[in-house]
Amino acid sequence: MAKLFRAAIMGPPGSGKGTISKRIAQSFGLQYLSSGHYLRESIAANTEAGVLVKSYVERSMLVPDHVMTRLMLPRLKQLSGHSWLLDGFPRTLSQAQALNNLCQLDLVISLNIPYETLRERLSDRWVHPASGRVYNMGFNPPRVKGKDDVTGEPLIQHDDDKPEALMARLRHYKDVAKPVIDLYKSQGVLHSFSGTETDRIWPYINSLLNTKMHTQPSDACRTQTP
Numbered sequence: 001m002a003k004l005f006r007a008a009i010m011g012p013p014g015s016g017k018g019t020i021s022k023r024i025a026q027s028f029g030l031q032y033l034s035s036g037h038y039l040r041e042s043i044a045a046n047t048e049a050g051v052l053v054k055s056y057v058e059r060s061m062l063v064p065d066h067v068m069t070r071l072m073l074p075r076l077k078q079l080s081g082h083s084w085l086l087d088g089f090p091r092t093l094s095q096a097q098a099l100n101n102l103c104q105l106d107l108v109i110s111l112n113i114p115y116e117t118l119r120e121r122l123s124d125r126w127v128h129p130a131s132g133r134v135y136n137m138g139f140n141p142p143r144v145k146g147k148d149d150v151t152g153e154p155l156i157q158h159d160d161d162k163p164e165a166l167m168a169r170l171r172h173y174k175d176v177a178k179p180v181i182d183l184y185k186s187q188g189v190l191h192s193f194s195g196t197e198t199d200r201i202w203p204y205i206n207s208l209l210n211t212k213m214h215t216q217p218s219d220a221c222r223t224q225t226p
């Protein structure tokens with residue numbers, strides 16, 4: 001059986017989860033699943049799930065745990081023969097416990113980035129809503145200002161990336177993430193990285209993954225919920 005590897009990345013909004021996940025997926029061939037992107041995609045496609053979660057996502061409120069697990073766990077079961085990386089899920093202790101019942105993570109990456117850095121980055125973050133591609137006017141600007149590189153469609157800014165919403169989101173992130181981080185610490189799978197530049201953090205994550213992926217294969221996840 002192929003070696004499988006299951007990881008999650010955690011960090012406040014703007015900490016570089018999406019940017020680093022893209023590098024991990026490219027370098028290590030993991031399937032990447034972003035809860036925020038998945039939810040926005042469902043809303044845009046007006047699926048049953050999309051209708052259900054729309055009011056929460058639009059108000060930057062957490063989607064209730066039972067809804068989130070009902071959406072994410074079946075997706076992960078579909079990926080049961082693959083290595084994957086989760087971004088944005090699990091967000092709460094209850095979500096982490098539900099995920100634990102499906103399978104144990106091999107690695108959780110936690111990003112600690114100073115507030116001022118987050119504020120600067122997010123005030124300059126532009127996204128292509130349909131694909132989830134993310135740009136930053138200084139760090140990774142689009143080839144044509146205001147347009148997505150692949151489709152040429154317009155880029156937008158999320159309202160909740162604006163400074164007035166950011167402080168509240170950050171405080172909320174810390175409260176909710178603490179028990180999740182404690183859980184993964186107690187399981188011995190948590191690795192934290194601090195810094196202000198993704199390019200300086202990346203080599204450490206790269207080297208950690210190189211080591212872990214070649215020494216710690218995991219079993220296949222359960223395909224049936226117990």
Ligand SMILES: Nc1nc2c(ncn2[C@@H]2O[C@H](COP(=O)(O)OP(=O)(O)O)[C@@H](O)[C@H]2O)c(=O)[nH]1
Nearest residue numbers: 014015016017018019121125135136139197198
């Ligand atoms: N200036 C700067 N911007 C960065 C760096 N790393 C990521 N970004 C940008 O910061 C914003 C937030 O990054 P993102 O990966 O979307 O963070 P997430 O909210 O944790 O998924 C995006 O616009 C990125 O392009 C960095 O090292 N320096």
Ligand SMILES: Nc1ncnc2c1ncn2[C@@H]1O[C@H](COP(=O)(O)OP(=O)(O)O)[C@@H](O)[C@H]1O
Nearest residue numbers: 013035036056057060061062063068088089091
């Ligand atoms: N695991 C989750 N639990 C509850 N709600 C979630 C979860 N992941 C994403 N969401 C919802 O989707 C929105 C966007 O998520 P995301 O793209 O991760 O952005 P952010 O990191 O800015 O919160 C969140 O504000 C929330 O409404």
